[in-house]
Amino acid sequence: MAGDRWVKVIKPNKSDILLTDIPGLHFLEWNIPSPVTNSQELELTGIDGVLPSRNTYGAFDLELLFYFAGTDSKDLNLFSQRMKSLINERDPFYIVHSDMPRFKYAVNSAEIEYDKITVADMNFTIKFHCYKGYAESLYSTKHYSLSDDNWQFQSGLVTDEEIKYTFHSNGFKVFNGGDDEINPLYRHNLKIYINVDAPNGFTIRNKTNGTSLTYKGSLKKNRTFVINGIYSIIDNKRVGKDTDYGIITLEQGYNDIEIDGTSIGSAKCRLDRKSTRLNYSH
DSSP states (O other): OOTTOOEEEEOTTSOOEEGGGSTTEEEEEEEOOOOOEEOOEEOOTTSSSOEEOOOEEOOEEEEEEEEEEOSSHHHHHHHHHHHHHHHOOSSOEEEEETTSTTEEEEEEEEEEEEEEOSSSEEEEEEEEEETTSSEEESSOGGGOOTTSSSOOOOTTOOOOSOOOSEESSSEEEEEEOSSSOBOGGGTOOEEEEEEOOBTTOEEEEETTTOOEEEEOSOBOTTSOEEEETTEEEETTEEOGGGBOOOBOOBOSEEEEEEEEOTTOOOOEEEEEEOOEEOTTTO
């Protein structure tokens, strides 16, 4: 039971809690859950097979196994009460652990299953209910730096291009290092900040997958047009009525983005997003 194995609880507006700082508590392992796939299929009379739709992913349980070595039965009972208070909240919170340290899991409930060994020590499993259906990167791209260890891309990633998320041109490539698309319709985090002189409006387009959004109003470069998921915002006010209600999604890997329009100037664009992780997190 090495000292570099840890589990952290991140609660909104509260200090982070490192569970493994509790004397006698050791994090042993995690059980890797399988995806909970929700597949809607339509069966038609006289037609072979079924017609599939796009899959979505349901909530899953993240199971973490621990060992606690107490001094006596009172110590064990006190620890049990303390653990209940640490992982039961009225509001959702996040769990991060050392086996996948650059991803966090949004949870809204937890259950403890005890396996008592003696009067003073026990093994126990905590089942955290991950309601979003996916894990997400611990940090967003506004914190990105290739020189630090806050990022955990897919294994086998090979790239000879610089990865960045702020651009000073009307055409650029955005890298999505997760193993799933970034799609605001699935509640994935994606914010795009655009500054551009566009007297006749503009269109931002992901040429990799064909998604786009068109703003039909006039925009000065000193004002920021924000695409926050499915919402379009200027000066903290929604301006969706002045758009075509399009959305931008990001595919895995590199995405070719273009901003164009009639009499448009040079654009500045910044993307802030969190990658999602599906292959081990459901």
